[in-house]
Amino acid sequence: MGTPLETLGPCLSICHECDLLNEVPPLPPDGCARCGRCGHILFRNPANCVDKTLALTISALLLWIVANVFPFLSFGMPGNLVRTNLVSGVVSLYEQGQTILSIVVLITSIIAPALQIAGLLYVLVPLSRGRRLPSARRTMRWLGHVKPWSMMEVFLLGILVSMVKLGGMADVIPGVALWAFCFLIVVLSWALSTLEPRVLWEQLDRAERVGRPAN
Numbered sequence: 001m002g003t004p005l006e007t008l009g010p011c012l013s014i015c016h017e018c019d020l021l022n023e024v025p026p027l028p029p030d031g032c033a034r035c036g037r038c039g040h041i042l043f044r045n046p047a048n049c050v051d052k053t054l055a056l057t058i059s060a061l062l063l064w065i066v067a068n069v070f071p072f073l074s075f076g077m078p079g080n081l082v083r084t085n086l087v088s089g090v091v092s093l094y095e096q097g098q099t100i101l102s103i104v105v106l107i108t109s110i111i112a113p114a115l116q117i118a119g120l121l122y123v124l125v126p127l128s129r130g131r132r133l134p135s136a137r138r139t140m141r142w143l144g145h146v147k148p149w150s151m152m153e154v155f156l157l158g159i160l161v162s163m164v165k166l167g168g169m170a171d172v173i174p175g176v177a178l179w180a181f182c183f184l185i186v187v188l189s190w191a192l193s194t195l196e197p198r199v200l201w202e203q204l205d206r207a208e209r210v211g212r213p214a215n
């Protein structure tokens with residue numbers, strides 16, 4: 001009989017604090033492996049880790065859609081308000097000759113979060129059913145390269161500074177997409193922090209064995 005899906009198998013783990021090579025026994029759900037010498041936490045096994053991350057990723061997807069479809073900001077004089085959304089803001093920057101800035105905003109605030117969400121869904125949806133799609137491991141490694149390009153909080157900070165500066169000259173009204181964007185930053189960061197790499201990689205290994213034809 002195999003190891004239950006949520007129990008991490010035995011392994012060797014090096015402590016990052018004192019460099020001791022620890023022999024870690026099977027870890028039950030919500031268990032925590034500690035270094036035998038200094039007590040440093042080697043890794044955890046949070047229960048339902050994949051399902052929790054998947055739920056947060058689906059929430060992030062919905063927030064990303066709202067943030068890109070609905071008005072982001074309305075500004076102007078009373079009776080003559082101009083609405084803008086994320087994509088039209090990027091197009092406006094491009095039309096004003098700010099080509100590089102428009103590309104940076106497009107990549108860091110729209111494309112990179114979308115790639116992160118798509119990559120997580122590609123790996124986690126089948127994994128929650130004990131399966132693994134082709135290139136799932138490569139997708140997880142590739143997500144690590146995309147993460148530094150997701151800088152939504154920097155973009156949001158710029159928007160807030162602009163709102164404060166423009167507030168004295170014109171009406172600036174935040175739209176529903178701005179609130180969705182704020183929640184998207186929190187939820188996507190939460191999803192990525194909930195995902196315990198060791199749990200994910202072990203479940204990917206088991207999913208691969210489940211999918212392999214018996215011989």
Ligand SMILES: [Zn+2]
Pocket residue numbers: 015016017018019020035036037038039040
């Ligand atoms: Zn240690």
